[in-house]
Amino acid sequence: MKNLLRIISVVSLGVLLSFSLSKEKKVVVIDAGHGGSDLGVNRENFIEKDIVLKVAKKIKELNKNSNLEIVLTREDDSYPSLTDRTDKINQLKPDLTISLHVNSSPKVDSDKKGAEVYYKRDDASKSFADKLASKFNNCPVMVKNLHMLRVPENPAVLLELGFANNKEERDYLGSEKGQTETAEKILSVINEH
Numbered sequence: 321m322k323n324l325l326r327i328i329s330v331v332s333l334g335v336l337l338s339f340s341l342s343k344e345k346k347v348v349v350i351d352a353g354h355g356g357s358d359l360g361v362n363r364e365n366f367i368e369k370d371i372v373l374k375v376a377k378k379i380k381e382l383n384k385n386s387n388l389e390i391v392l393t394r395e396d397d398s399y400p401s402l403t404d405r406t407d408k409i410n411q412l413k414p415d416l417t418i419s420l421h422v423n424s425s426p427k428v429d430s431d432k433k434g435a436e437v438y439y440k441r442d443d444a445s446k447s448f449a450d451k452l453a454s455k456f457n458n459c460p461v462m463v464k465n466l467h468m469l470r471v472p473e474n475p476a477v478l479l480e481l482g483f484a485n486n487k488e489e490r491d492y493l494g495s496e497k498g499q500t501e502t503a504e505k506i507l508s509v510i511n512e513h
Contacts, residue, residue: 347389348510349409351419351468352376356399361424361484366494368484369397372420375481378503385511406471416448416475416513418506419468422493423480433489436480438464444475448513452479455505479506 352373354360360368373394380390391412393405400408409417425432435456439449441463453461456479469476481502482489492498 345387345389346416346510347391347412347414349391349393349412349414349417349472350376350379351393351405351409351417353419353421353468354399355394355397358399361422363424363484363490366422366484366490368422371422371493371499372481373397374499375420375503375506378499379507379510382500382503382507388511402467402471406467409472409474414474416510417468417472417477418452418510419476419478421478421480423483424485425483427485429487430483430485433483433486435459435482437461438466438469438478438480440469440472440476442475445469445477448475448509449477451513452477452506452509455509 352369352375354369355373356369358369360372362368373396376392377395380392383390391414393408394400423436435453436459437449437453437456439445439461446461449461453459464478466478469478482493484490484493493502
């Protein structure tokens with residue numbers, strides 16, 4: 321009987337330790353901006369809503385970390401309103417939200433290029449924004465008062481992947497290679513954070 325109690329005690333202790341030592345799953349929401357009839361930037365068959373959705377799906381597809389769950393605000397060419405998106409985010413209570421977009425400057429064709437990261441005014445968002453910027457050639461990092469940054473109750477950043485009116489960046493982001501490399505950069509920062 322004493323041996324049985326010892327065995328039960330050891331097994332119970334092992335089970336308790338395994339639960340306390342296991343990592344809690346991190347949840348990250350990826351918001352593919354625009355969608356549906358909202359095209360976003362539209363230049364020479366380069367449509368922002370399609371590009372950011374492809375990158376978002378690649379982030380989810382490339383994730384092999386069992387302690388990381390990637391949730392998308394849209395999985396298809398639909399347009400959830402900004403309120404629908406942030407309501408979903410606040411219900412999920414994720415560790416982080418990343419909203420994906422593609423930039424454009426007023427000129428039709430521009431030599432302006434590079435990513436930009438915007439964040440809500442809090443230390444956790446700034447910390448992630450800085451890490452993300454380091455993967456994108458130390459691109460600019462700025463505070464911005466946007467719905468997708470202001471309303472989520474968790475750390476949030478908005479990443480402009482590049483400029484659609486820069487031919488080199490448009491071609492890169494429009495390619496399978498560019499979308500995969502961009503998704504890999506974002507995912508690596510999520511996993512390191």
